Amino acid sequence: QVHLVQSGAEVKKPGSSVKVSCKASGGTFSSYAISWVRQAPGQGLEWMGGIIPILGIAKHAQKFQGRVTITADDNTSTAYMELSSLRSEDTALYYCARGYWETGTGDYHYNGMDVWGQGTTVTVSS
Amino acid sequence: SYVPTQPPSVSVAPGKTARITCGGNNIGRKSVHWYQQKPGQAPVVVMYYDSDRPSGTPERFSGSNSGNTATLTISRVEAGDEADYYCQVWDSSTDHSEVAFGGGTKLTVL
Numbered sequence: 001q002v003h004l005v006q007s008g009a010e011v012k013k014p015g016s017s018v019k020v021s022c023k024a025s026g027g028t029f030s031s032y033a034i035s036w037v038r039q040a041p042g043q044g045l046e047w048m049g050g051i052i053p054i055l056g057i058a059k060h061a062q063k064f065q066g067r068v069t070i071t072a073d074d075n076t077s078t079a080y081m082e083l084s085s086l087r088s089e090d091t092a093l094y095y096c097a098r099g100y101w102e103t104g105t106g107d108y109h110y111n112g113m114d115v116w117g118q119g120t121t122v123t124v125s126s
Numbered sequence: 127s128y129v130p131t132q133p134p135s136v137s138v139a140p141g142k143t144a145r146i147t148c149g150g151n152n153i154g155r156k157s158v159h160w161y162q163q164k165p166g167q168a169p170v171v172v173m174y175y176d177s178d179r180p181s182g183t184p185e186r187f188s189g190s191n192s193g194n195t196a197t198l199t200i201s202r203v204e205a206g207d208e209a210d211y212y213c214q215v216w217d218s219s220t221d222h223s224e225v226a227f228g229g230g231t232k233l234t235v236l
Contacts, residue, residue: 045212047225062222109216110160110225116168
């Protein structure tokens with residue numbers, strides 16, 4: 001049974017960056033997709049992007065173009081999400097989630113996510 | 127971008143049937159996944175690929191998807207089903223394909 005364990009809460013200043021980690025234990029990591037999903041207080045789920053570790057291919061949501069970097073270290077079964085140029089609206093709970101993927105037309109499609117991390121609170125405040 | 131549309135709230139009495147919809151242009155051509163999220167907890171997938179129930183999801187949960195509407199149906203609703211429910215698709219409608227979540231539906235058990 002795989003578990004995803006995320007790094008601890010962060011408090012950041014506007015304009016700075018945050019890097020959150022997500023370590024998998026007890027199961028397969030690299031052959032799945034790892035997504036990053038955030039949830040602002042009282043709001044819904046928002047996909048930021050993901051990576052397929054076995055391919056080393058990352059993808060991000062257009063909204064986060066230029067601000068998010070998603071990487072993975074297969075050796076340690078750890079995925080990372082770095083968000084830069086932080087603003088107050090980035091205050092949220094950030095989740096990593098393991099999911100299924102498939103090959104599409106010139107692309108990789110992310111499907112359902114079956115294992116979620118516990119979430120990492122990121123607070124952006126001056 | 128493609129944003130699936132969900133009703134903000136659905137209310138149902140215990141023992142009755144709840145239907146939570148997820149709408150979008152030709153959503154029937156996409157695979158829809160459903161998540162349940164209870165307060166203070168991470169989401170849990172309750173339905174894959176329109177109608178595949180993961181182990182652990184009660185048989186009372188079923189899914190369908192056709193035309194412009196996908197539906198998560200919960201039969202014989204219990205108090206423990208009260209939660210927020212989100213649908214999710216893969217949006218390849220533009221050059222920049224990505225995961226799209228619906229806005230979520232709060233299920234209240236009366």
